[in-house]
Amino acid sequence: MIKNRLTWFPACSLKVRAVPLLIASQMAMISTAMISTTTPALAMEGGKLPLTIERMNASPALAGTSPRGLKLSPDGLRVTYLAGRKDNQSFYDLWQMDVKSGESSLLLNADKLATNELSDEEKARRERQRIYGEGIMEYFWADDSQALLIPASGNLYYFSLTDNSVTQLPIGEGFATDARLSPKGHFVSFVRDQNLYVLDLATKKLQAMTTDGGGAIKNAMAEFVAQEEMDRMTGYWWAPDESAIAFTRIDESAVEQVTRNEIYADGIKLTEQRYPAAGKNNVDIALGVVTLKDKAINWVSLREENSKDKSKDIYLPRVDWLPDSKYLSFQWQSRDQHQLDLQLVALDALTKPKTLVKERSDAWVNLNNDLHFLKQQSAFIWASERDGFNHLYLFDLKGKLKTKLTQGEWAVDELEYIDETAGWVYFTGRKDTPIEKQLYRVPLAGGKVERVSKQAGMHNPVFADNQSVYLDYFNSLSQPPQISLHGDKGQQLAWVEQNAVKQGHPLYDYAGLWQIPEFGELKAEDGQVLQTRLFKPVPFDASKKYPVVVRVYGGPHAQLVTNSWSEQDYFTQYLVQQGYVVFQLDNRGSAHRGTQFEQVIYRHLGEAEVNDQKVGVEYLRSLAFVDADNVAIYGHSYGGYMALMSLFKAPDYFKAAISGAPVTDWRLYDTHYTERYLGHPEGNEKGYEASSVFPYVKNYQAGLLMYHGMADDNVLFENSTRVYKALQDEGKLFQMIDYPGSKHSMRGEKVRNHLYRSLADFLDRQLKSAK
Known part of the structure; x- marks a missing residue:
């Protein structure tokens, strides 16, 4: 994209x-x-020093401290984020803030990790993710909030917060990509040499879950257009109970292989790339489920038995497990993108999918990431533009519409969090004006939409896993990005990074002319x-x-x-x-x-x-x-x-x-x-x-x-x-x-x-x- x-x-x-x-x-x-x-x-108030082009791009960043990778630990006690160094805004260390005390401190110095050259595959993947920089670029919390998984330069590190130790995990030879912790934190999964691997953290036993990857065959990897255009950066998904992993198998044999010249100052690099240009062949894609117990692989039928459309020239933009780990959902999209179907399949009947929702358009159906299956009732929330604007709908598991949660001539941006116990659905949208992104909530049973965020500007919330507490990554024309901690009604609890433009801030000397x-x-x-x-x-x-x-x-x-x-x-x-x-x-x-x-x-x-x-x-x-x-x-x-x-x-x-x-x-x-x-x-x-x-x-x-x-x-x-x-x-x-x-x-x-x-x-x- x-x-x-x-x-x-x-x-x-x-x-x-x-x-x-x-x-x-x-x-x-x-x-x-x-x-x-x-x-x-x-x-803004401040000095009136003229802005120069050199200062625009120099360190420290004019925007001040602008962390990325914001997360709340699963227990809600820590805020963690990546922050660039003052002398190099593109080199990131891992920082933390104690929620109770409000004190911030360096959690892990990136110098403790290896800084090897990235593989070509990882370079391409980061380019698709829009991840730029050095140091720590990704991290994942363990379910018990006592450890973190940190990928770095193709290696994987396990950082224990109990003793602040950093251990390099035994993942074998080669470059690991798309690494993550399993839902309960017992395993680490990653892709290497176009195959999916799982490491048991207790026994340190490493298993290859697929073995046929190589050449045109890629297991558990997102194809080019999935990464670039569908906002799908992965090709595998853990079952919530850790019993199985759903994964894609793509065959690029039919995709035209082109020789692309990358011209550098000291020479020309010839890159062979399978690039699906408009009108040309896409990959052949299959969806499988592999069980951890015996590594058995079973394949999912991508259309209902009575479906008239048996075309294999399709897209598979989304895959999601249901909370009970007994059902798997996937979204089937026609190549012309006029059709998008949400399908559900039982783990014990993978060849018999059922269509829950059908979206149709004479132009195209936009994709989103707003599908959410509820835990306390047999229902799911689905976003659709069927009435001309993106809105949220509540369906039961048979695909019957229960209620329209939002409506009107304005658009929902994203589904952010669902508090099933309190009965609230939190989302960002443009209800008040199309030029600002605000946080709202609506009753899960349907009702009046309430605005939660307060300030005029752009709000990007990050919610805790199990409570209605969120980090607000806020910015506006007069406020560089700042981060604060908020309660369920929008009340501010603490600053993570106020980033006020005052004397000493990198922007202050220039702010008077802004x-x-x-x-x-x-x-x-x-x-x-x-x-x-x-x-x-x-x-x-x-x-x-x-x-x-x-x-x-x-x-x-x-x-x-x-x-x-x-x-x-x-x-x-x-x-x-x-x-x-x-x-x-x-x-x-x-x-x-x-x-x-x-x-x-x-x-x-x-x-x-x-x-x-x-x-x-x-x-x-x-x-x-x-x-x-x-x-x-x-x-x-x-x-x-x-x-x-x-x-x-x-x-x-x-x-x-x-x-x-x-x-x-x-x-x-x-x-x-x-x-x-x-x-x-x-x-x-x-x-x-x-x-x-x-x-x-x-x-x-x-x-x-x-x-x-x-x-x-x-x-x-x-x-x-x-x-x-x-x-x-x-x-x-x-x-x-x-x-x-x-x-x-x-x-x-x-x-x-x-x-x-x-x-x-x-x-x-x-x-x-x-x-």
Whole structure:
């Protein structure tokens, strides 16, 4: 999924000035004023030191202490998290906070663990997980809260909290990936050499649960599109009672094997990769259950006996055990993604699955992680967009709807926690405004939705396993990420990391110039509401005219216009201090607005999205302080695609554009993502052609900068080189910067310093040189 790669970069999208004949009709759709949709965040106090590009990327991080990997121990007595070091924000140690005393301390120094080179498989997996850094990157609590499992550099470590000892586990030769503790903490499981292994912690006996892995056969491993597009990073699942493990077996034989060049400064690495491009073959997938007692493997039938659809060309996006360990559920998705079925199978009748819920769409059915089977009643909670917005439903185990837990023209983000004893369902959503993520709860029996979180901004709660106590990972435009402990009604119990921007905080010296945007709404051509953010220059003089940078993503499952803290906005703050207006608009196709808003793009990408960005530019032209002749657009990934499409399709709207790591021909991207939005190439040839940038290259005039990582394994470098060649064949002048060894996310302080300095220089030359 390309959108999740935007850890630092805004979605890229190029917009160009409107054709005169369209101006009148589009102006009629623009709101006469920017309308506030939420309480504006307060500006920060602090020094007025100008922000530099070098400081944006240096340590300590401007956001201050911003832990990751938040967890509550199963007994609820400790909060644990990973925190970067002051002298190296990308090197993580394990920290803890005592819930009773509120005292924080270093729990485990990562220097005690090995720091060997990662395997290619693990590097790829971390890239899919968006895990970047060194030191301790993952850890897992034992059920008794007395120990932790810590994977590091292919080895596994058992950290005992009773005596603070660290023991390397005897897992044999090779690199262990996807390691975890079993539900009751008696075993450690992992994947090595494409097979599943289990280590008994009491006896230290190691068993291979599968043995046929190798070559094109992978056991207990998630295939490429499952990792990249389905948010499924694993291929195995423990039964709650530890009696068995469900696992996938994938056969990649039919998937096209391509030779991908990764270009580094000191040479070229040829990588053989089975990449399922749009319209090509996917893996063959099977679901098995292996018992720990005798290592017997039995296979699950993936369709009911009377089902007319016996196709093997399907996806298996989710697998979940029921609490009693006697039943297994799995989600079956058709290749065209119009169908998603939740199926249930008994462990003693694996060949006889029954369908509990059917989801259907003429466009596509979005996946989620919100299935939860209850323990105290024979029922489950299921999330669905069947009424146009993502909401929670309660079903019995026969698939009969019991009650609709949430409803309305707003979307649920995620199911967070269920307190069956007290009868509450906790979830995050957009009930109050689409630009904030709040925590709510609703009675399990159905009833009124209550808001639990208090502050305006983005709340990401982490609940304890067995009680309604949660950690709130909160941020807003004026508050870098902070973490607090809360009770069941949202009452704050303690700070884990207040991260207040005060004297001594890394941001404090710069905070006095930090700009808070103005939120607003515009109307798309079909009348739907578009959310916007506008950052004014600092200092601001209403009598002057300022050049504009439109920062865009524009693709599905993403959202830029939020009341949130984002490292992507550091460059925005730099630009406003250099005298630019920065504008953002979430066009149709973006997330959290319902299916009508999102599915406008079905079978034709780059049309509605570009039209909406034109509406944004028309609004900018109505502002007295905007220099309408000097507007640029900048985006990365899908935003890079949007930048090219906007510049090529509507060259009268933008004077310049920056396109980072763009998709340029959707036939080059993977099956699950591309076919979700465009369908199969054989059934939508015209849609694929119209959604490519190449039919519009001839319209390009001037003012383009492209950049790409030359080892990008997500949006392949070929996407950019094809555009280079097309522009060169047309005799068009443009600029390009390619980064040896860089992946899609463009990591590394030196790389980012060079990139952002180059972007700033390009914008200055394009938008300011004529003045």
